[in-house]
Amino acid sequence: MFSKQDQSQFKAKAIDIKTIEEQLNNxxxxxxxxxxxxxxxxxxxxxxxxxxxxxxxxxxxxxxxxxxxxxxxxxxxGAATRMFKSLYDFLNTYQDTEDEYLKFLCTKGPETMYNFFERIDDFAFYGDLRNVVSENNMDLEKMIDKNQFKQILAMLLTRKGLNYASLPKGLLKFHRYKHFSRxxxxxxxxxxxxxxxxxxxxxxxxxxxxxxxxxxxxxxxxxxxxxxxxxxxxxxxxxxxxxxxxxxxxxxxxxxxxxxxxxxxxxxxxxxxxxxxxxxxxxxxxxxxxxxxxxxxxxxxxxxxxxxxxxxxxxxxxxxxxxxxxxxxxxxxxxxxxxxxxxxxxxxxxxxxxxxxxxxxxxxxxxxxxxxxxxxxxxxxxxxxxxxxxxxxxxxxxxxxxxxxxxxxxxxxxxxxxxxxxxxxxxxxxxxxxxxxxxxxxxxxxxxxxxxxxxxxxxxxxxxxxxxxxxxxxxxxxxxxxxxxxxxxxxxxxxxxxxxxxxxxxxxxxxxxxxxxx
CATH class of the missing domain: 3.90.550.10 (Spore Coat Polysaccharide Biosynthesis Protein SpsA; Chain A)
Structure with a gap:
């Protein structure tokens, strides 16, 4: 059933054939x-x-x-990908039109994008986000005022900025203290x-x-x-x-x-x-x-x-x-x-x-x-x-x-x-x-x-x-x-x-x- 190439693959992973057979039977x-x-x-x-x-x-x-x-x-x-799923969905689907913006304003609640941007400065990572935006010759507060939502999320989630969606969850800023965040x-x-x-x-x-x-x-x-x-x-x-x-x-x-x-x-x-x-x-x-x-x-x-x-x-x-x-x-x-x-x-x-x-x-x-x-x-x-x-x-x-x-x-x-x-x-x-x-x-x-x-x-x-x-x-x-x-x-x-x-x-x-x- 298994070729020499398969057996070499098993050996490289330190998995014996008996284990493979047990898994196939399961x-x-x-x-x-x-x-x-x-x-x-x-x-x-x-x-x-x-x-x-x-x-x-x-x-x-x-x-x-x-x-x-x-x-x-x-x-x-674990990576933080799932943690930001709703943000990624918004980044990939939001269209910068009047209708989309009105829909954004009308959809309010604890886990909505409106609430995310309304309270963005409450996140412990806000300071880091503001700094990386500034390094790219932009101003985060002004971007929020101009409703540049997709650009902000790109700076948070992707390699353009903090790359949070690709980091391990353990290395995300969770809590803000008076002089630092952890x-x-x-x-x-x-x-x-x-x-x-x-x-x-x-x-x-x-x-x-x-x-x-x-x-x-x-x-x-x-x-x-x-x-x-x-x-x-x-x-x-x-x-x-x-x-x-x-x-x-x-x-x-x-x-x-x-x-x-x-x-x-x-x-x-x-x-x-x-x-x-x-x-x-x-x-x-x-x-x-x-x-x-x-x-x-x-x-x-x-x-x-x-x-x-x-x-x-x-x-x-x-x-x-x-x-x-x-x-x-x-x-x-x-x-x-x-x-x-x-x-x-x-x-x-x-x-x-x-x-x-x-x-x-x-x-x-x-x-x-x-x-x-x-x-x-x-x-x-x-x-x-x-x-x-x-x-x-x-x-x-x-x-x-x-x-x-x-x-x-x-x-x-x-x-x-x-x-x-x-x-x-x-x-x-x-x-x-x-x-x-x-x-x-x-x-x-x-x-x-x-x-x-x-x-x-x-x-x-x-x-x-x-x-x-x-x-x-x-x-x-x-x-x-x-x-x-x-x-x-x-x-x-x-x-x-x-x-x-x-x-x-x-x-x-x-x-x-x-x-x-x-």
Whole structure:
């Protein structure tokens, strides 16, 4: 089926033929839908932490932080193209006529071009835009008065000016302060220095970036690193990685045959954010904080984010201490009292929200010990969940696993069978969603790193229809980073305040009060 040229291509990408064959089979058979049992809600899968409990878990983290290695992991490879889609549409379609101008004036609202130009000086990038316009011997204020909308957008979005649409989202100016503005990347650096700093003052942050953008991040860091380290009394250790070529997935035509380019080579596409489990797997830390690049706020709102990151980490440490103690007993003691085994099973079900399968014989000590060891000896994540107020994002559910157990999972809408009335009913009853606010433990009870690849559910990928050079094709995304890629982790879901979730999906989000440094 595959030529020598194909095999050379696979070798160059470090993908073995068995993986290719598995992917082709997935295109033919499709991926099974998740089997939802019920939504995770407050006191039924989602913890609601009182102020007193917050203090306790905050203290747990503070007491242990001196002996821990900490790391912040930020997926930051995405370009800002989608963020400016409506601006690009306007740039490409607006005609400088009286009718078009009247239509522009009459179409008002939060996410309209009228509002964009009406409030353009509220954006943190306004000063940079004004400067680059001036360098081209023009005056931005006069251009606005003359309704030169397309020229202004060209200066913002294209190489004629700031080239914002081609930059990574992390390097866009998000927030304006009195004497300066900060990019999303810089806001993450500030966060890292405030909750992911060890006893020596070292703060580690790792970003996954595009190869084309890595130098841009390094240049930006060079300009601000000393200022942040002096202000927040710490030392930044910033590292980067790119999505591995070996995680790309094969594309197929509509007959599920490998899609070939004009030169005969097979087309591969990036495997989605689930591919980043390979990047995470190469990192080494006791606690890893995970957060998306666009979910940041100005300084006036950061304190609650700092607090809840530490609270989530405290919950992880508390759960992990019990897990490690149980694993030592299970490994070392040959004769464990049934009462102790029952206590472990209760902890697994009540604190780690994993319900044993009906087939498990709990009165068979050896089988119960083996089951408990396998369930405890896994990576652990504590995930912040916010109340669903209409924002897109995966939701928390109780889900059935292949071994018959039931556990907490973060599930995307595409993983749910919308033709099944019972499943859609469970979906409609969900109350929270995942803002990608995770604190993770990736080491075992002996201090060794887990191989995170062994905890991925390969049956949770996703197939979508795309096109290439005008030809239809099918593309495959790997199990999502916080979905199927962490399917076999121990999971704890905790409600966090909505103010900790402020993503910037479109340029208009930057006008929201949460992103204004008022």
């Amino acid at each position: 295109f033919t058979t499709g991926f099974p839908k998740m089997k939802l049992k019920k939504p995770a809600t407050i006191d039924d899968g989602i913890l609601q932490i009182s102020e007193d409990e917050q203090e306790i878990y905050h203290e747990v983290f503070t007491a242990h932080v001196k002996s821990l290695s900490l790391l912040k992991f930020v997926p930051a490879s 990019t999303a990347f810089e806001e993450h650096l500030v966060e890292t220095l405030n909750y992911a700093k060890n006893s020596k003052g070292d703060a580690q942050i790792h970003l996954t970036v595009s190869e084309d953008h890595k130098t841009l991040f390094e240049d930006r860091l060079e300009k601000t690193k000393d200022t942040f380290e002096e202000k927040y009394e710490g030392k930044l250790n910033v590292t980067y990685s790119v999505q591995k070529s070996s995680t790309d997935t094969i594309a197929v035509d509509m007959n599920n045959e490998p899609f070939r380019n004009e030169d005969g080579t097979i087309l591969f596409r990036p495997g989605g954010h689930g591919a980043l489990i390979a990047n995470l797997n190469e990192l080494n830390a006791d606690i890893v904080f995970i957060k998306n690049i666009d979910n940041v706020v100005p300084d006036r709102l950061k304190e609650i984010t700092y607090r809840f990151k530490k609270v989530l980490a405290g919950i992880l440490l508390e759960r992990q201490s019990f897990i490690f103690d149980y694993l030592k007993v299970l490994e070392e003691d040959k004769d464990i009292a049934q009462e102790t085994l029952n206590e472990m099973l209760a902890f697994l079900e009540e604190k780690l929200c994993t319900k044993a399968p009906a087939s498990l014989k709990i009165d068979d000590p050896e089988k119960l010990k083996k089951y408990l060891f396998s369930k405890f000896n896994r990576p652990i994540r504590v995930c912040g969940m916010v109340k669903n107020e209409g924002e897109p994002g995966g939701g928390p559910f109780w889900s059935r696993n292949s071994d018959g157990s039931v556990s907490l999972q973060i599930v995307e809408g595409s993983q749910i069978d919308k033709q099944d009335v019972r499943q859609t009913n469970i979906l409609e009853r969900s109350t929270h969603f995942n803002p990608v606010d995770l604190v993770c433990g990736i080491k075992d009870f002996k201090g060794n790193k887990f191989d995170l690849h062994t905890f991925v559910d390969k049956q949770t990928g996703f197939i979508s229809q795309k096109s290439h050079n005008g030809n239809d094709l099918k593309a495959m995304e790997l199990p999502g980073l916080w979905n199927g890629a962490m399917s076999d982790w121990n999971s704890v879901f905790v409600e966090v305040p909505i103010v900790t979730f402020n993503p910037v999906k479109t340029v208009f989000d930057l006008l929201r009060i949460e992103h204004r440094n008022l």
